Amino acid sequence: MTQYRQTERTRLKRAPKRAHYDTATVNAIIDEALICHLSTVHHGQPLLQPTIHWRDGDQLYVHGSSRNGLFQALLEGAEACLAITLLDGIVFARSAFHHSVNFRSVVIYARARRVDDVDEKRRALDQLLEKFHAGRSQEARPANAAELKATSVLAFTLDELSAKVRSGGPIDDPEDRVLPVWAGVQPVTLQRGEIEYEPPSGEP
Amino acid sequence: MTQYRQTERTRLKRAPKRAHYDTATVNAIIDEALICHLSTVHHGQPLLQPTIHWRDGDQLYVHGSSRNGLFQALLEGAEACLAITLLDGIVFARSAFHHSVNFRSVVIYARARRVDDVDEKRRALDQLLEKFHAGRSQEARPANAAELKATSVLAFTLDELSAKVRSGGPIDDPEDRVLPVWAGVQPVTLQRGEIEYEPPSGEP
Numbered sequence: 585m586t587q588y589r590q591t592e593r594t595r596l597k598r599a600p601k602r603a604h605y606d607t608a609t610v611n612a613i614i615d616e617a618l619i620c621h622l623s624t625v626h627h628g629q630p631l632l633q634p635t636i637h638w639r640d641g642d643q644l645y646v647h648g649s650s651r652n653g654l655f656q657a658l659l660e661g662a663e664a665c666l667a668i669t670l671l672d673g674i675v676f677a678r679s680a681f682h683h684s685v686n687f688r689s690v691v692i693y694a695r696a697r698r699v700d701d702v703d704e705k706r707r708a709l710d711q712l713l714e715k716f717h718a719g720r721s722q723e724a725r726p727a728n729a730a731e732l733k734a735t736s737v738l739a740f741t742l743d744e745l746s747a748k749v750r751s752g753g754p755i756d757d758p759e760d761r762v763l764p765v766w767a768g769v770q771p772v773t774l775q776r777g778e779i780e781y782e783p784p785s786g787e788p
Numbered sequence: 789m790t791q792y793r794q795t796e797r798t799r800l801k802r803a804p805k806r807a808h809y810d811t812a813t814v815n816a817i818i819d820e821a822l823i824c825h826l827s828t829v830h831h832g833q834p835l836l837q838p839t840i841h842w843r844d845g846d847q848l849y850v851h852g853s854s855r856n857g858l859f860q861a862l863l864e865g866a867e868a869c870l871a872i873t874l875l876d877g878i879v880f881a882r883s884a885f886h887h888s889v890n891f892r893s894v895v896i897y898a899r900a901r902r903v904d905d906v907d908e909k910r911r912a913l914d915q916l917l918e919k920f921h922a923g924r925s926q927e928a929r930p931a932n933a934a935e936l937k938a939t940s941v942l943a944f945t946l947d948e949l950s951a952k953v954r955s956g957g958p959i960d961d962p963e964d965r966v967l968p969v970w971a972g973v974q975p976v977t978l979q980r981g982e983i984e985y986e987p988p989s990g991e992p
Binding site: 593597598618619621623624625628629630631632633634636649651652653662663664665666667669671674676677678679680681683685687689691693709710712713716717720721723724725726727728731734735753754760763764765766767768769770771772773774775776777778779780781782784 | 838855867868870873880881887889895921928931932935939957958976981984986
C-alpha cells in the first residue's frame, strides 16, 4: 500500500488512530468531494475560499478567474493549505461531552503551479467536466482561446498531507452506558438529485 | 433589513451581484451548515481545519480540545478567516466554459475570544446539542467540571464578512443557446437520515 510521507505538521498529535496516509484512503476522499477549501497567507493575513477541485494521479487541480486574488497570492509563491471534508454523520452519545460527528477529511500543504501547457490545461478542464458528469467533455462546446485564457488552472502536488477519519458509534464512558439516554448515529449524506433539464433554446 | 458592514477585503470584486451582506441571508447560511472551515496564520504558514460551528446572535462558536494547535494560535491573537459553504447544485451549460455550481457561502474575518465564563460556556455547548437535535441538551448527561475544562469554546463576533450566492440555471452565451447540447442543473443536497439507535446498554 502506497503511503504519503508524514511530516511534523501532518502528524496527528491527538487521536492518531484516526490518521491515514495511504493513497487509497486519501484519494477516495478527494475524489468523492466536490468542493475543497483553499487557504493561504497574504500580507500576513489569512485568505480562505471554497472552490471546486479534481484530481489526476498526484495532481490536485482547482480553477478560477485569472483575476482571483487568492490565486494571485499563490502564484507569487505563498504556500497553500487545502482541506477537503466529507460529513458522514452526527454521533449522539449519552453524555453531552462525547457527542461528535463522523467525517472523512484531508488536509494538504502545497505550493501552486500554474498550468500553462495548453494540452495539460485542456485535459484538466475536461477531467473536471467528467467529474461533474461522465461523458460531458465530449458533449459541451469546448473552450475557445479567449475562454482558456480567462481561466486559471492551478495544480498542487499531493505529497505533504494527512487524512482524518472518524466512523462508528458514540464512545461513552463506561459509567454512562447505563444511563437511560438514547444514543446512536444520524447518517448525513450529500445527494445528487435528478438533473433538471432546460428546454432546448427556442422552445417555450 | 440589517446589513453587515463592507470592508475592502469583504467587497466582492467579481460578480458583485452575488454578494450579500444582510443578516437574514448570512445567518441562514451559517445556521443551515453543520461544518465550517477555520484558517489562520501561524509562524507565517497557513493553518486550516474543518470544525463544527453554531451561532447565537452575532456570536459564532466553535469548540475543540484545549490542546488544539490552531486554537492556540488564535488565542495568541492571530486573526481567523472562516468559510461556511453549502453546495446546492451542479450547473451544466452548453459550453464547457460556463459550467458552474450553485452554492451559498459566507467568509468571515474575526479574532477569537475564548469563552471563559462558565455560564456562557455551558449555554453555548447546550446550543450545539440543540443544533444537532432539538431537546438534546435536556437529555444528555451534562458536562462535568473536568469535561468542561478539557473543552475550549471560541467565539467570533460576526461583523466583517460577506456572503456569496449563485443560484439558477446556466448562463450560456447567446450563440451557444442553439447548440444541440443538453443543459440544466443537478441539485445537490445534504440529507440527514434516520437515526440509527444503539440498543440500551446490557441488551444484546
